[in-house]
Amino acid sequence: MRRARxxxxxxxxxxxxxxxxxxxxxxxxxxxxxxxxxxxxxxxNAKNLKNVKKPLTFSAIHASWRFQYPFSIHSGQTHTPIxxxxxxxxxxxSGFHRIAYTEWGDERNPRVLICVHxxxxxxxxxxxxxxxxxxxxxxxxxxxxxxxxSDWLANKADYNYPQYLADMNALIARSEAESxxxxxxxxxxxxxxxxxxxxxxxxxxxVINDAGFVLAREALERIGEYVGDDTRFDTYEEFRNYxxxxxxxxxxxxxxxxxxVARHMASFDENGKVHCNYxxxxxQTFITAATSDVDLSAYWKAVACPxxxxxxxxxxxxxxxxxxxxLGKPGVKGVEIPGVGHAPMFMDEAQxxxxxxxxxTR
Numbered sequence: 001m002r003r004a005r006x007x008x009x010x011x012x013x014x015x016x017x018x019x020x021x022x023x024x025x026x027x028x029x030x031x032x033x034x035x036x037x038x039x040x041x042x043x044x045n046a047k048n049l050k051n052v053k054k055p056l057t058f059s060a061i062h063a064s065w066r067f068q069y070p071f072s073i074h075s076g077q078t079h080t081p082i083x084x085x086x087x088x089x090x091x092x093x094s095g096f097h098r099i100a101y102t103e104w105g106d107e108r109n110p111r112v113l114i115c116v117h118x119x120x121x122x123x124x125x126x127x128x129x130x131x132x133x134x135x136x137x138x139x140x141x142x143x144x145x146x147x148x149x150s151d152w153l154a155n156k157a158d159y160n161y162p163q164y165l166a167d168m169n170a171l172i173a174r175s176e177a178e179s180x181x182x183x184x185x186x187x188x189x190x191x192x193x194x195x196x197x198x199x200x201x202x203x204x205x206x207v208i209n210d211a212g213f214v215l216a217r218e219a220l221e222r223i224g225e226y227v228g229d230d231t232r233f234d235t236y237e238e239f240r241n242y243x244x245x246x247x248x249x250x251x252x253x254x255x256x257x258x259x260x261v262a263r264h265m266a267s268f269d270e271n272g273k274v275h276c277n278y279x280x281x282x283x284q285t286f287i288t289a290a291t292s293d294v295d296l297s298a299y300w301k302a303v304a305c306p307x308x309x310x311x312x313x314x315x316x317x318x319x320x321x322x323x324x325x326x327l328g329k330p331g332v333k334g335v336e337i338p339g340v341g342h343a344p345m346f347m348d349e350a351q352x353x354x355x356x357x358x359x360x361t362r
Contacts, residue, residue: 091166114171181205206303211343214297238274311323312342
């Protein structure tokens with residue numbers, strides 16, 4: 001059984017360039033938050049923020065916009081990624097629903113990477129990673145049904161993996177790519193595993209971020225303590241502190257990173273209260289499944305594509321014993337991120353470089 005390799009050092013120039021990229025991206029995103037170009041509904045929400053502005057959507061600013069600085073890790077060439085917000089219709093037993101997604105890079109690029117978030121998160125978690133990879137890929141970051149800007153499902157029992165996979169199959173078809181690479185965090189990683197295990201799968205390379213073929217009951221119970229919580233907060237600052245508290249295992253390094261994580265989760269009701277932008281109904285099927293360990297070993301055995309398993313070294317969802325067993329499968333590589341629990345967020349240069357190295361190496 002191979003030993004998991006630790007986070008490797010990279011050429012001296014790479015970390016500095018990536019750090020510059022991330023620093024400037026964080027600065028530009030913060031500037032976008034203070035822009036006045038917004039739709040009527042967003043203006044109304046901004047009034048409820050009590051001097052804390054709601055982050056603007058890309059579509060509220062322009063149909064697309066560009067970063068005006070070099071955006072490349074392993075090349076001296078400059079790059080200005082294009083970002084667009086799009087959507088398509090998914091279909092459940094109760095009817096159609098809208099799935100929103102953010103697309104980074106040239107929409108004509110046949111090389112596609114799909115990045116899928118965790119249980120209560122949304123596609124904006126991947127902003128920094130997607131921007132840095134958009135020179136090489138068309139990066140598509142969906143909000144799974146019931147999260148972010150996607151529609152909530154009428155029947156809460158439809159918040160299940162067969163529905164999520166059907167929606168993602170529609171997204172892959174919409175991309176018109178014959179093959180796609182997939183990066184998924186937690187729930188998104190399990191979705192990638194299930195898709196890659198299917199006969200005739202279009203998944204080329206798979207990055208599973210802090211999930212495995214066995215999910216520990218204790219970790220599921222911990223997540224179940226807050227999933228579905230519809231607490232309303234009087235101020236954005238209170239909401240941000242709440243998100244930081246329940247997301248402590250992310251081990252983010254800067255206040256700007258924590259602010260990005262919180263702002264993309266914030267929604268505002270008619271009374272100006274701040275709450276999480278996902279349907280509390282997603283807890284219904286999750287809590288039912290969180291009563292025992294979940295064994296997906298049959299699906300894992302069927303995965304034949306190259307795989308990178310990323311594990312937070314302090315993760316309670318992906319036990320080290322399961323992680324090491326996964327690395328014994330041919331074609332599987334692994335990286336542990338020191339000091340991080342569930343789950344790594346790819347918001348610093350070291351974590352982003354790990355993904356670059358795997359996806360961009362032939």
